[in-house]
Amino acid sequence: VSGEREASGVAGVPSPVRLSGDGRTVHILDQTLLPALETILDLGSPAGVAEAIRALRVRGAPAIGISAAYAVAIGFAPEESGLPTRVDREWARGRFQELATLLAGTRPTAVNLRWALDRMGRALETALGDPADPTAADLHRVLVAEARAIHGEDARACSAIGRLGSDLLPRPTDRGELRVMTICNAGALATGGIGTALAPVYHRHARGEPVAVLAPETRPLLQGARLTAWELSRAGVPVTVLTDSAVGAAMALGRVDVVVVGADRIAANGDVANKIGTYPLSVLAATHDIPFYVAAPTSTFDPDCPSGGEIPIEERSGEEVRPSPDPSAPGAGPTVWNPAFDVTPRERVTAYITEVGIARSPEELGGEP
Amino acid sequence: VSGEREASGVAGVPSPVRLSGDGRTVHILDQTLLPALETILDLGSPAGVAEAIRALRVRGAPAIGISAAYAVAIGFAPEESGLPTRVDREWARGRFQELATLLAGTRPTAVNLRWALDRMGRALETALGDPADPTAADLHRVLVAEARAIHGEDARACSAIGRLGSDLLPRPTDRGELRVMTICNAGALATGGIGTALAPVYHRHARGEPVAVLAPETRPLLQGARLTAWELSRAGVPVTVLTDSAVGAAMALGRVDVVVVGADRIAANGDVANKIGTYPLSVLAATHDIPFYVAAPTSTFDPDCPSGGEIPIEERSGEEVRPSPDPSAPGAGPTVWNPAFDVTPRERVTAYITEVGIARSPEELGGEP
Numbered sequence: 001v002s003g004e005r006e007a008s009g010v011a012g013v014p015s016p017v018r019l020s021g022d023g024r025t026v027h028i029l030d031q032t033l034l035p036a037l038e039t040i041l042d043l044g045s046p047a048g049v050a051e052a053i054r055a056l057r058v059r060g061a062p063a064i065g066i067s068a069a070y071a072v073a074i075g076f077a078p079e080e081s082g083l084p085t086r087v088d089r090e091w092a093r094g095r096f097q098e099l100a101t102l103l104a105g106t107r108p109t110a111v112n113l114r115w116a117l118d119r120m121g122r123a124l125e126t127a128l129g130d131p132a133d134p135t136a137a138d139l140h141r142v143l144v145a146e147a148r149a150i151h152g153e154d155a156r157a158c159s160a161i162g163r164l165g166s167d168l169l170p171r172p173t174d175r176g177e178l179r180v181m182t183i184c185n186a187g188a189l190a191t192g193g194i195g196t197a198l199a200p201v202y203h204r205h206a207r208g209e210p211v212a213v214l215a216p217e218t219r220p221l222l223q224g225a226r227l228t229a230w231e232l233s234r235a236g237v238p239v240t241v242l243t244d245s246a247v248g249a250a251m252a253l254g255r256v257d258v259v260v261v262g263a264d265r266i267a268a269n270g271d272v273a274n275k276i277g278t279y280p281l282s283v284l285a286a287t288h289d290i291p292f293y294v295a296a297p298t299s300t301f302d303p304d305c306p307s308g309g310e311i312p313i314e315e316r317s318g319e320e321v322r323p324s325p326d327p328s329a330p331g332a333g334p335t336v337w338n339p340a341f342d343v344t345p346r347e348r349v350t351a352y353i354t355e356v357g358i359a360r361s362p363e364e365l366g367g368e369p
Numbered sequence: 370v371s372g373e374r375e376a377s378g379v380a381g382v383p384s385p386v387r388l389s390g391d392g393r394t395v396h397i398l399d400q401t402l403l404p405a406l407e408t409i410l411d412l413g414s415p416a417g418v419a420e421a422i423r424a425l426r427v428r429g430a431p432a433i434g435i436s437a438a439y440a441v442a443i444g445f446a447p448e449e450s451g452l453p454t455r456v457d458r459e460w461a462r463g464r465f466q467e468l469a470t471l472l473a474g475t476r477p478t479a480v481n482l483r484w485a486l487d488r489m490g491r492a493l494e495t496a497l498g499d500p501a502d503p504t505a506a507d508l509h510r511v512l513v514a515e516a517r518a519i520h521g522e523d524a525r526a527c528s529a530i531g532r533l534g535s536d537l538l539p540r541p542t543d544r545g546e547l548r549v550m551t552i553c554n555a556g557a558l559a560t561g562g563i564g565t566a567l568a569p570v571y572h573r574h575a576r577g578e579p580v581a582v583l584a585p586e587t588r589p590l591l592q593g594a595r596l597t598a599w600e601l602s603r604a605g606v607p608v609t610v611l612t613d614s615a616v617g618a619a620m621a622l623g624r625v626d627v628v629v630v631g632a633d634r635i636a637a638n639g640d641v642a643n644k645i646g647t648y649p650l651s652v653l654a655a656t657h658d659i660p661f662y663v664a665a666p667t668s669t670f671d672p673d674c675p676s677g678g679e680i681p682i683e684e685r686s687g688e689e690v691r692p693s694p695d696p697s698a699p700g701a702g703p704t705v706w707n708p709a710f711d712v713t714p715r716e717r718v719t720a721y722i723t724e725v726g727i728a729r730s731p732e733e734l735g736g737e738p
Contacts, residue, residue: 183614214706215703216614217588217690218614219586219588219612219613219614220612225690225691225703229702229703232703233702233703238704239703239704240703240704240705240706241687241690241691241703241704241705241706242690242705242706242707243588243589243613243645243646243690243707244588244612244613244614244646245552245585245587245588245613245644245645245646245649245711246645246646246706246707246708246711247649248646248648248649248652248711249645249648249708249711249712250706252648252711252712275614276612276614276615276618277612277613277614277615277617279617279618279621280614280616280617280649280653283617283652283653283656284649284652287652318610321586321594321610321611321612322594322610333598333602334584334594334598334601334602334608334609334610335607335608335609335610336609336610336611337583337609337610337611337615337619338611338612338615339615339618342614342615342617342618342621343618343621
C-alpha cells in the first residue's frame with residue numbers, strides 16, 4: 001500500500017488503476033474500502049491483480065480490461081517471469097496463455113477483459129514475429145506500451161463519450177438542472193478516464209450547465225451509494241442516493257429526465273449486459289417516456305456474441321446478500337439467488353453513446369466495432 | 370420482555386402482537402431484531418406501543434391497526450387512565466382523542482391504523498350512549514372486546530384471503546411448484562392471522578401443493594430478507610431471497626409464475642400504496658404477462674381517498690439508506706431520498722384478493738368497503 005495516486009481526469013477522484021513508471025507494479029485503488037478508506041494497493045504480480053479483479057477491488061468493464069492488460073505487462077517483467085535474455089518464442093506464448101487464462105477466469109461477463117487480453121496477445125505476436133530474436137526486455141517494453149495504449153485510448157474514449165453524450169442529453173427547458181438517473185458506478189472509478197455513463201454529466205458540469213444525478217444504491221455491494229455518490233460529491237456534482245426499489249417512484253413522480261447507464265458487454269444485436277437492475281430501469285423508463293441511453297466504449301461491443309442470451313451472466317455468492325443468519329432456523333433456511341448482471345434487450349435502448357458516435361444500433365457504428 | 374408468545378396461525382411463527390388476559394399489557398414481537406433474536410416486548414402504556422409502531426418493531430398495515438386498537442384499550446385500563454369509578458363522558462372522549470392523535474401520528478400511509486382507531490372510537494361512543502352511566506371498568510371491557518374483535522376479524526380475513534387466493538392463483542401445468550414473487554413482508558408477521566400476500570401460499574402449502582416464494586430483500590430495512598424469509602422457513606415453505614434489482618431478471622428468465630403483494634392503503638379508484646418497489650414489480654409483471662395480485666382485507670380500502678395521488682407517502686430518514694460516511698468528503702456529500710411506499714395504479718392490478726371475494730376493482734366489492 002502506498003500513497004501514490006494519479007488523477008482520473010475528474011478533479012478530486014483518483015484513477016482506479018495505473019502502472020508504475022518501471023512497468024513492474026500495478027497500483028489499484030481498493031474500491032471495496034470506499035468511501036471509508038482511500039487505499040492504494042501496490043501489486044507486483046499478475047496473481048495479485050487477478051485477485052483484485054475477482055474481489056471487485058477494481059471493477060467496471062473498462063477498468064478491469066486495463067487492469068488485466070497491466071497484469072500481463074508486469075507478468076513479462078524479467079524478474080517476474082524468469083525470462084531468459086534471449087527469448088524462446090514458445091516459452092513466451094506459453095507464459096502469455098497462462099496469464100490470459102488466469103485473468104480471463106476472474107470475471108465472465110465484461111467483454112473488455114477478453115478484448116484487452118486479445119490486444120495484448122496480438123502485440124506479443126507482433127513482437128515475436130520480428131526476425132531478430134527479441135530480448136526479454138524488448139517484450140516487456142512492447143507489452144507495457146500496449147497496456148498504456150489501452151489505458152490512454154480508454155481515457156480518450158471516455159472524453160469523447162462525455163462530449164457526444166453531453167450534446168445528446170436533453171436540455172431542461174425551464175433552465176433548471178438536468179436530472180440524470182444511472183445505476184451502479186460507470187464513472188471515473190470504472191474506467192481509465194472520466195467514466196462512461198457519468199462522462200456526459202461531468203462534461204455538462206464542467207461547462208457550468210446544472211446537472212444532478214440520482215444514484216440507486218445498487219445492492220448488494222452498494223456501488224451506487226458508495227462509489228457513484230463519492231466520486232460525484234468529490235467532483236461537486238449534486239447527487240441523491242435512493243434504494244433500488246425507489247427508481248419507479250422517482251420516475252412516476254417526474255424526478256428523472258434521462259437514464260444513462262454503462263455496459264459490461266453489448267452483443268452483436270445490441271442487447272446489453274449491465275449491472276443487475278439495469279433491465280428494470282429500461283422498462284420503467286419506457287413506461288414513462290424517459291430516454292434510456294447506454295454509454296460504452298467500442299471495446300464493450302462483442303461482435304462474436306450474437307445476442308444477450310449468449311452473454312455469460314456471473315452469479316456471485318449468496319453471502320453478499322444474506323442478512324445475519326437466524327441461528328434457530330430449522331433446516332437449510334432461505335436460499336439466495338445473486339446474479340450480478342441482467343440483460344436489457346436492444347429495443348429498450350434509445351441509443352448507444354460511444355466514442356465513435358451516437359448509434360441507434362450496433363450496426364450503425366459500422367464495421368468497427 | 371417476556372417469553373410469552375402465541376401462535377400466529379402459521380406453525381412455528383409467533384403472533385406479531387397480542388393483548389394480555391387482563392387487557393393491560395400489549396405483547397409485541399420486536400421485528401427489528403429478527404431473525405437474529407426473537408424478543409417479545411411487554412408494553413404497558415399506549416406511548417410504548419406508539420413507539421413500537423413508529424420504530425417498526427411491529428409493522429404491516431393490519432398488524433399496526435390491531436396494535437393501535439390494543440393501545441387504546443390499555444389506555445383505558447383504570448390504573449393507566451386514572452379514570453374515576455363513574456365516568457365523565459367528556460373526560461373519556463378527551464382521553465380517546467389524545468390516544469388517537471398519538472397513535473395516528475406514528476405512521477401516515479397505512480389506512481388500517483386510522484380505520485382501527487375509528488372503530489375503537491365508535492365502540493366508545495356506543496358505550497357512552499348507554500343511559501346508565503358506565504363505570505371505568507365497563508369502558509375498559511368494551512374497548513378490550515372491540516380490539517380483540519378487530520384482531521379476530523383480521524385473522525379470519527387472512528384465512529379467507531388464503532382460501533380465495535389459493536383457488537385463484539395459477540396451477541403449474543407441469544405439476545412443478547408454483548413460484549410466487551412478493552415484496553417486503555405481508556405474512557403472518559404483518560397481520561393478525563396467516564398474512565395477506567402469503568396467505569394463499571400457506572393455504573397451498575397446507576394442502577400439500579408445491580409452492581415456493583421469491584422474496585426481494587426489500588431495502589432499506591430488509592423485511593423480505595429478514596422477515597419473509599424467516600417466517601416461510603419456519604413454516605417449511607421454500608424461499609429464495611434476491612436483491613430488489615434482480616426482480617426483472619427473475620421474470621425475464623421465466624422464474625416467476627405470479628406476483629402477490631400486500632397493501633398499506635387502497636384508494637377508492639383502486640390505486641395501491643404498498644412498500645417501495647411494488648410499482649416496479651407491477652410494471653415488470655405486465656411486461657412479462659405475469660398476473661399481479663394485491664391481497665388485502667377490506668380494512669385496507671379507503672373509500673375517502675379518491676386516488677393514489679392523495680395517499681400520504683411516508684418518507685423515512687436517510688440514515689436507513691446511507692452507507693458508512695466518507696469522513697474526507699467535502700461539503701455536504703450525497704443527499705438521500707427514502708420514500709417507504711410507492712403507488713401502483715389500478716390498471717396494473719390483475720385483481721384484488723379480499724376476505725369478501727376476488728375483485729377486478731374496488732367497485733366490484735360492493736357498498737362495503
